Amino acid sequence: MASRSSALRYYILVRLLLAPLMIWTITTVVFLLLRATPGDPIDALLGPRAPQEAKDILRGQLGLDAPIWLQYVRYLGNLLRFDLGSSLSSQGETVWQIIQNHFPATVELSVCGMVVAAVVGLGVGAIAASRPNSALDAGGRLFGILTYAVPMYWFGMILQLIFSVQLGWFPIGTRYPLSGTAPQGFTGLYLVDSLLSGNLAQFGTAIYYLALPSLTLGILISGVFERIVRVNLKQTLRADYVEAARARGISERRIVTAHALKNALIPVITVLGLTFASLLGGAVLTEVTFSWPGLANRLYEAISERDYPVVQGLMVFFAVIVAVISILIDILNAYIDPRIRY
Structure with missing residues (x-):
C-alpha cells in the first residue's frame, strides 16, 4: 500500500510538472498559427479601405x-503575470472580463x-450489452454510429426546424428572452441564481x-458513452465472478446493476471527464447554432474578427x-480501481 501511494504521488507530481509544458505548447502553436493564417486584424478593425497611415498608427x-x-516574448511575459490581454475589437474589455461574462453560459x-x-x-449501452446479439444490441450499435456521424450543427438546425419553427415548443435560440429580466447573482449561472433567489418563474424560463x-x-455526445459502456459491460458480463453470481441464482438485472456495471464504468469516468473538459472549451457549433452567448461562441467571433489576444x-x-x-x-481512477498502477 505504501509503495502504491508513493507511486501515485510521483505520478501526480510528474503530471503537475508536465501541465505547464502542455499549456506552453498550446500557447505557442496558437500564437504562430494566428500569424501564419491569411488576414490582418487591423483590416478587421478599420476595414480594408482605411488610410494606410491610420493602419500604421x-x-x-x-x-x-x-x-x-x-511579440511572442511580450505575450509570454504577460502570461506569467496572469495577464491575458485585452480585446482588439471590443476596446477596453479584457479577456478576463470576457471569461467572466460568457463562461457561466458555457x-x-x-x-x-x-x-x-x-x-x-x-442507459442505451447497458440495455444493449445485457441483450447481446439481439435487436436491442443492434439498435444500440446503430445509435452509437449515428450519434457519432451526424454533424452537430445539422442536427441542431433540424431540431430547431421541428420543435421551434414547426411545433413552436421551444425558442429558436438565445439564453433568456430579451424582454425579460435575467436572473441576477454572483455565479452567473441562471439556474443556480434563480434558485438562490427563490424565483421559480426565472428558473423555469432558464430551463x-x-x-x-x-x-x-x-x-450526440451520448453515443460515445454508449459504445464504451456496451463494449466494457459485455466483457464484464463474461467474467468469472459474474458466472458465479448467476450460479447462485442472482437475477440478471441485479448482476448488471450491482456488479458488472460498476466495473464497466471505470473507463467511462475517464471519457466523461475529458469530454466535459472538451465541451467547456469546444461546444462552438452548438453555441453558434443556438446563438448561445457562451465562451465558445465568443471564441468563434474572435477568430472571425482576427482578435489575437482574445483567441x-x-x-x-x-x-x-x-x-x-x-x-x-x-487521481479519481486510481482511488476507484486499486488495480491501477503508475
Missing part, C-alpha cells in the same frame, strides 16, 4: 508592428448536456431556453481546464 499602438519574436450548457449524455448513453441546446449536445487568452484558459480535469480524472 493603430498597428503601432497595439504592438503589432514589432517582430514576431518580440458551463450551464455543458453540465446539462453531459447529464443528458450520461443518462441516455449509459425552457436551455432544453433544446442541451438535448442537441447531449444526444490566445481563451485557448490558454481552455488548456488549463483540460489539464486540471485530466489530472483529477487520473
Whole structure:
C-alpha cells in the first residue's frame, strides 16, 4: 500500500510538472498559427479601405508592428503575470472580463448536456450489452454510429426546424428572452441564481431556453458513452465472478446493476471527464447554432474578427481546464480501481 501511494504521488507530481509544458505548447502553436493564417486584424478593425497611415498608427499602438519574436516574448511575459490581454475589437474589455461574462453560459450548457449524455448513453449501452446479439444490441450499435456521424450543427438546425419553427415548443435560440429580466447573482449561472433567489418563474424560463441546446449536445455526445459502456459491460458480463453470481441464482438485472456495471464504468469516468473538459472549451457549433452567448461562441467571433489576444487568452484558459480535469480524472481512477498502477 505504501509503495502504491508513493507511486501515485510521483505520478501526480510528474503530471503537475508536465501541465505547464502542455499549456506552453498550446500557447505557442496558437500564437504562430494566428500569424501564419491569411488576414490582418487591423483590416478587421478599420476595414480594408482605411488610410494606410491610420493602419500604421493603430498597428503601432497595439504592438503589432514589432517582430514576431518580440511579440511572442511580450505575450509570454504577460502570461506569467496572469495577464491575458485585452480585446482588439471590443476596446477596453479584457479577456478576463470576457471569461467572466460568457463562461457561466458555457458551463450551464455543458453540465446539462453531459447529464443528458450520461443518462441516455449509459442507459442505451447497458440495455444493449445485457441483450447481446439481439435487436436491442443492434439498435444500440446503430445509435452509437449515428450519434457519432451526424454533424452537430445539422442536427441542431433540424431540431430547431421541428420543435421551434414547426411545433413552436421551444425558442429558436438565445439564453433568456430579451424582454425579460435575467436572473441576477454572483455565479452567473441562471439556474443556480434563480434558485438562490427563490424565483421559480426565472428558473423555469432558464430551463425552457436551455432544453433544446442541451438535448442537441447531449444526444450526440451520448453515443460515445454508449459504445464504451456496451463494449466494457459485455466483457464484464463474461467474467468469472459474474458466472458465479448467476450460479447462485442472482437475477440478471441485479448482476448488471450491482456488479458488472460498476466495473464497466471505470473507463467511462475517464471519457466523461475529458469530454466535459472538451465541451467547456469546444461546444462552438452548438453555441453558434443556438446563438448561445457562451465562451465558445465568443471564441468563434474572435477568430472571425482576427482578435489575437482574445483567441490566445481563451485557448490558454481552455488548456488549463483540460489539464486540471485530466489530472483529477487520473487521481479519481486510481482511488476507484486499486488495480491501477503508475
